[in-house]
Amino acid sequence: MNTNQASACARALISARGLSKSFHGVRALEDVQFDLRPGEVHVLMGENGAGKSTMMKILTGIYQRDAGEILLDGTPVDFNSPRQAQAAGISIVHQELNLMNHLTAAQNIFIGREPRRGWLLDENKLNAQTAALFERIKLALDPRTVVGTLTVARQQMIEIAKALSHEARVLIMDEPTAALNREEVEDLFRVIRELREQGVGIVYISHKMDELARIADRVTVMRDGRHVATVTMGETSIDQLIAMMVGRELGQMTREPVPQTAGEVVLEVQGLARRGVLRDVSFQLRRGEILGFAGLMGAGRTEVARAVFGADPIDAGSIRVHGREMTIRSPEQAVAAGIGYLSEDRKHFGLATGLDVKDNILLASLARFRKPLGFVDEARGRQVAQELVQQLAIKTPGLEQLARFLSGGNQQKVVIAKWLLRDCDILFFDEPTRGIDVGAKAEIYKLLKALAAQGKAIVMISSELPEVLLLSHRVIVMCEGRITGELPGSAATQENIMQLATATTTTATAPLTAAA
């Protein structure tokens, strides 16, 4: 299945051999090889954390490799900065576009390289050069358009034009269609084909299976920081690719059926919609249940949680809590209804890192510890916080320890303690184990199971499929803002979840555009 290495090497624009990279002792890449030929679209696939981004960041000089070599036109190269890679003709269009919204398209593209006439900028030349670039990708756009007024798709085209202005021969695109609607995807593919004709080598990182068949010449699959296979598109099938992507065994984490007390429905979401983000999301959550939400990054899982929690406005949909229709417009109302949300970004939204353990635990429930004149009942607060610290086995030298000094797992437990104290019986866990080491993960899993057994209703959003499979009684899969399927925990496998997570919408629905 592997292509002939020798011939690939000879013709390769860029090739990497034996790339390895670790972060703080954790292997992100191990002995990876990759090569790109001129005039090909080489798709790079793999689950979140497979090492795709790390490899691309090494190729573009953002990270330095620990081992291995990179050959450009057969000559070893070493990039210490994105600047150097760019000068050598390697450009990247990140998923998160990095533009200056207040400036025009032309000003963005030539920032740092403005044509001048003496002391003054030569705006005419700037716009003419930009127009020429746009011509090359057949983009009908006035170079003087302010970038902030453009759609994400157009902004992406500007990034591509910027890459071309650096004489890019290698163009790396990280999930370029994530925020595009169907027509915009077509437009992007047209530009990609155009560039391929011109001999540019394109690395295309994507999860979307239907795109592969249409755009890929070759596909490289990565998994757990390793190279799995490189195949020619015509010689493989989507099923084979999926199998390669998820080939990992569940390892030592054994999956035991979580006993479920078939509780009553505590949360019912009907037709939840938010323009450009969520479409017709409906689900039920029962007492004592762990409901897994699977999907790729950007599928809309976090957005569902935030919408139910009242953190984001919704355009349509109804939410029933314990059978009662509720209008939830703010997190305050959600919390009052017994809904807690544990953000994927603990440091930003979940935890006041500058406060100590006790204050973090009491934060959402201070009203209960109020004494006359607004004083806080310190003694009772301490006692309750101490009980929770013991109950959840939070490892801290004391209640006065600042939350920022705790490990990731213990920080997460502090946030859980906060919501438990607030009497929340519906809990949304968004990537509960992100950035937590393996041992702490196991503890969080145990805790989630225990909470469910106590009758809490839990929604668990996770990008780690083994985790979803391990804990969920049911799995809901999302793709592009919609629920594409629901699987009972017993029937869910990595394969069928991945199928649903990459399923593209066949119905002619409103285009999904990301908020500007």
Next chain:
Amino acid sequence: MALNPQTRQKLLAFASLIVLMVFFGLASPNFLQTENLVSILQATAVNGVLAIACTFVIISGGIDLSVGTMMTFCSVMAGVFLTYWGLPLPLGIAAAILFGALSGMVSGVLIAKLRIPPFITTLGMMMALKGLALVISGTKPIYFNDTEGFTAISQDSLIGTLVPAVPIPNAVLILFLVAALASVVLNRTVLGRYTFALGSNEEAVRLSGVNVTFWKIVVYTVSGAICGIAGLLIASRLNSAQPALGQGYELDAIAAVVIGGTSLSGGSGTVLGTIIGALIMSVLTNGLRILSVAQEWQTVLTGVIIILAVYADILRRGRG
């Protein structure tokens, strides 16, 4: 939505200025007298120049609380050169601008190199420069009686001698010259381009290989030099460097910038808007005084206007 938001805000500011002038014109026959209009312009000069200095910094995504006392420090330094040391006038002018640039550079280095937040850095600079001005002058005003032509910088009217019907004082002429120059720098030079770019998305500028640290320092240095010009204007008008003056001017300057439609979050703004903002503030003060509204109420109204202007900015960004 045909107009871009920035143009809309500028039009809004301009319309407010016209409305205010019409209102005061109708309310009092004295308001639209040439003499009064000239005094409005004269009163705008110092605040206007300081506001232009602030415009640079605010567009770049920063803030400068030190422009007021920096201005005073510069006028004291002019006093040291001219009155204490008896040096010729051009050297005094150069000193004021140079020490302004230098102070600005210090802020810039602290902010860009040491990464101290602009608010804190310039708060510190505000106090340090105020103290320095008092120490150097021995807390006493320095008079320029011995320097011939010093008061002419602000008070004479070059235009008036050429066209007697328009007795616009030099201070106003200098304000417009600084404004024109600043406008060219912001819109037509690399420095201006980077000023907007930094305020719009500093990370993107850095990733484009631009030396962000250097250009940030340049922005604060230019702003400082403009404060030096303001220092000359105010010293010339008072015929003295008043070391106790200055604090509070920074807030007026920032207010003018904001009223003129420059976003405090950076990335957008115009010198013309800032000038209009400064004019709105002077017209308001002047008009209310003519209508015999108590000084205290003038201050209250200015506060309300600033809040309204920022609210307009929020509405604009919410939609944009």
